[in-house]
Amino acid sequence: MPAGGRISYQASIEYKGHWAGKVLNRAARYSEHLRAKCRACSVQAQQGGAKKPSLTDAKLASWISWRKVLETCPAHYLSRPDVGYPGLKAQPCSTKVKISELDLARSSHLSEDACRSEYHPMVGRLGGAFAGVLVAATIPAYSLAAPFQYSGLCEASGAAALDATHFAVASDESNTVRIYKRGVPDPVGKVNFEDFIGADKSDLEGAAAVEGRLYWISSHSFNKAGEDKPKRKRFIATDITAGSAGPTLAGAGVSRGDLRNALAIAADVQRSEVNIEGLAAAENGALLVGFRSPQKNGDAIVVEFSNPSEVVNSGETAAKFGTVWTLQLRGLGIRSIELIPGSPQTYLIAAGPAADSQEFALYRWSPSSTVPLAKLDSSSLAGMRPEALFVIPGTSVIQVLSDDGSDECSDESTPERDRHFRSVDIEID
Structure with missing residues (x-):
């Protein structure tokens, strides 16, 4: 860094x-x-x-x-004109x-x-x-x-890399995951997981890549009407497979249990307040779950999910949660979290408010470091709403996606051809 x-x-x-x-x-x-x-x-x-x-x-x-x-x-050469x-x-x-x-x-x-x-x-x-x-x-x-604009979605929420040139993006308004090739505006593939998940839209918010598998987690929150919908409490696994036009995804497993109750107990918060948006790989096959809300004394919450593979593989295994961290993100919650490969457990965090607003920030978090948390200068992201970030395999580049949903751009009502979201790359030394 x-x-x-x-x-x-x-x-x-x-x-x-x-x-x-x-x-x-x-x-x-x-x-x-x-x-x-x-x-x-x-x-x-x-x-x-x-x-x-x-x-x-x-x-x-x-x-x-x-x-x-x-x-x-x-030829990868450039020259200026003769002026x-x-x-x-x-x-x-x-x-x-x-x-x-x-x-x-x-x-x-x-x-x-x-x-x-x-x-x-x-x-x-x-x-x-x-x-x-x-x-x-x-x-x-x-x-x-320069931000790059992709089409087909407005409300990019969870995303992960499939390989060095492809990535998958979920919207919180459908259970269809779109696959993109970096630098190509239109999606190169779509995978509809409605039948696999058993719901039309599950408010998918977080994604994490672990050894050829992508885990996805719903918000586990009540909807805007205050209703507790089972379809919003999903944790699934998809495997990266070869497709005719590049990598694609296939359903691998779905949790049948209620993670929200166990998460609320582990984090010592009210179950009705739980709102999940971050998911990241961790050591020994574990995952980290990041809370958008609630907070503990104004600090963001991260919980270790110890046995994700067993939970989705059997469908009935109870989830186990371990270490709980609270992070001083100046009143912001976790919008996305990503492990930086090759680092001693160092993560990049996109932080944002519990409510909808334009206040976002990037943090570097190293739990075992003598300086565990550092706020990064993200002023150049002004106007963007970072909701997903992931590492490009084999590089130190992290791709950050903006949730560009608005009254004018909605994944529910806007024609797909008119939907778009922005993306920008950052490099981590």
């Missing part, structure tokens, strides 16, 4: 150049012109002054159009500059031994929606990456 608990929003491409320029301080003005200028060539900036330009998140955000350049440059750029100074590099290629929808950064100019180090974190131009300043690790 970068110092101070910051996270990096970055773009992807592999780039090599013999010349390095200072930061484009008029990026927005030239972005459309640069879009079509992609050829296997060196980068050369002309007519520069020695004044050090600044780079802000707003300017980085203006480079959204560079995504098209990345998608249309098969001058105010505020640029061409400087020869002593080494080639390489940006690690993950894929066009993932994150990467400049290598630490990259080029330096006589005015300012050229290397640092490359943030923003492009990675084809060297930057002349160290970019804050929380730099904004």
